[in-house]
Amino acid sequence: MPEVKSIFEPKVVALVGSSIIRERVGMTSPHMFANVVYNMTKFFTGETHVVDLEGEKGVKTIDKVPHRPELAVVMLPPRNTIEQVEKGAKRGIEAFILLTGGFKNAQRKQLSDLMREYGIRILGPNTIMGVVNTANGLNTTFERDVMPPRGNISVVSQSGGVGACLLDWACYYGVGVSKFAFMGDKIDVDDIDLLRYFEKDPNTKVVCFYVEGVEKGREFIEAAKEVVKTKPVLALKGGVTREAAKRALSHTASVAGSDVVFDAAFKKAGIIRVEDVEQLLDSAVALSKQHALKGDNIAIVSNVGGPAILAADAIVRNGLKLATLSEKTRLQIEKKFPGVEAVNPIDLIADARTDRYSFVLDAVLSDSNVDGVMVINMLKSTFFEPEDALAVVETAARHSDKPVVDVPAGGEDYALVQKVLRDTSMPVYNLPEKAARALRVLRLYGKIKEKGVEVQCR
């Protein structure tokens, strides 16, 4: 079987739909078709050919596309889809993304037969949104202009809805994405194929999964074990409770399996498990921008008192420790800034700006008792300005082996600082509790790399 590479990295793509057919169950519609064409025309850097079955002008069937596409994106009812896949396979097209759903078992079998006969690869059917690749602008989603910024996080979702939520979140908060894949019914390309592809993909540094069930469990674990040696793998599991698992069964026809079994399997594989969409992307951002934590000792550097205390609580709750600063560090800071008590969590006082943050962060990161730092820089009730946060980025970059995360705690405060930092190497969180959870994941990945995979991953 050829690789799944053509699904993400085609040079020539055919978009196969209809400007007339509307079908409720499978979601085929002229609207969906028009929007996929819009996104591909706008973002894709390769060659796009539109095949409109009912179009008045242009190409009306896949085998009439002037150049041979490597990938065909098909959004038609099952019968028409199968017909176009067969014609395309004969024409030599290697890969197919089937967006629409509603396929009966017999129809799935027809697709499988075509796969075997022509050696093609199929993502779907029922992927709904298909794939995104920010490197070449490939975007088969039917939401206009939904395009996350470039980055090195790759995401796989078994559910269209959770995938759409993840994609929306990534776009809105500027999470840097490499590839996005909606898996759908998985008659061919599955979690394992995508995991192996991302392992070799130079644009992927972190892999995120939303899974409900995994069919070839053992094979998936073995594949993940290899991948996590070089790239962290995160998983959000749906259908955790018995009640939801029953529902997941009818949703994606996957046996969700007992939660304990999954926990053990993830642990064995070195996959880090998270609890919700926010934590999945928050953790991914930390892993994509910072090194893993080599120890448990965290320093907190803050311009406000109360939030630093909540941060200290959160650090300890997440299985990490409050670092004890060395005497040397303490004296160095207190000599330079009388009034600042250099006890962790360090309160820099409300009038701290770049010079104080840079000096103290530098001193703390140079201390061998410290493995990582949570910086808190609120704007409200302090003198800190959003651009001052760049000093945190610069200082942290000089000690890149020790992770640093930034917390402009609040609503507008977060939005203002996040705008300044989103394209830098600094992960930014709106509350210390979220930053602490991200640091915990950085530590888990540190342990996975040190000791092999079998660490507590939840």
Place this chain on the structure above:
Amino acid sequence: MPEVKSIFEPKVVALVGSSIIRERVGMTSPHMFANVVYNMTKFFTGETHVVDLEGEKGVKTIDKVPHRPELAVVMLPPRNTIEQVEKGAKRGIEAFILLTGGFKNAQRKQLSDLMREYGIRILGPNTIMGVVNTANGLNTTFERDVMPPRGNISVVSQSGGVGACLLDWACYYGVGVSKFAFMGDKIDVDDIDLLRYFEKDPNTKVVCFYVEGVEKGREFIEAAKEVVKTKPVLALKGGVTREAAKRALSHTASVAGSDVVFDAAFKKAGIIRVEDVEQLLDSAVALSKQHALKGDNIAIVSNVGGPAILAADAIVRNGLKLATLSEKTRLQIEKKFPGVEAVNPIDLIADARTDRYSFVLDAVLSDSNVDGVMVINMLKSTFFEPEDALAVVETAARHSDKPVVDVPAGGEDYALVQKVLRDTSMPVYNLPEKAARALRVLRLYGKIKEKGVEVQCR
């Protein structure tokens, strides 16, 4: 001692500062003074008089204000503050908010002596941001234009930083606030005074506390026990872990106390404990807009599959149950909308809009097996439009004894729907996990009201 009413509901206010004095430790500055004057001039509906100790024109001392103020807001170094409080007390001013800090013990005693001598009330010193009352526009914060929308949630913070974070969050996400109070050094007005004031305040429906330590623990518990019979009280506790508690001690000079002791005390008092700033305000919004949950059985009504499964997980994780719909409800829905399988969580399918949401939500809320509902309405990958969410509000309002919460899961999706719903009676959350936590709090308060206070409050 007179009530603390004058602190929140004065008709005439004196703002006492200096356009020259700048002091690092206590935060006195012309900038702070100018901003408090700006906010009060802009928002306060009563009469404001500015007293500038070093001003070239106007009043230079508190006893020269033409009308007698009920409240004086003082932002000066300790020595000047004491002088102005004494003059003000002699003049007959009842209440003082002291924003600045840096008071020595002897100076605190001088203030206490004045309190006793003149029967005045003092909030502070070191309250930093003082108070906000959205009903009369009283706003003594020194961040320009930081004014949350009107509502019925009242917030008390022991920490300036956490208070600023809460206030910023409330403004940014449009959380409807009644009163906000920063407590500072609590030489007079304390948690108990504020609790009792909020109990009687017709504009307060929910009370939120950020506490590090409570001095008169027993009295606080007794007061809370009474309050929670009519109004829910939420608490976020800082200094939970031993490490952070040590730090809290030096931060607000309060004995943070063991976490177990606090847990037991909160439980005894019927105070509902939360884990972070977001959960505090998320829970408060649910309590302020919806009734308490009378039972554990939650229905999920969604236009996407995967997020509904994550919602079901979250419901069960939060100690609630997935409701089993009655046969009647099931048939009613499936007859009206063939293709929709009316099993909880109910997947309305991606093309659901107002008619389907209204009908199904109405049927589900009429089912005696259902105590409350989580509605999920994503925009991405569906046909739902932000304004469609108003149908959810209207339908829920017809069954107001059963709480409903809404989840437009995601980033932009949440922002768009939240804009439509923020001034309605519907709490809105960006992820099902957060909505489930809010429902859990609605159930906790339901139990507190049913059985008295001693229920598991964490």
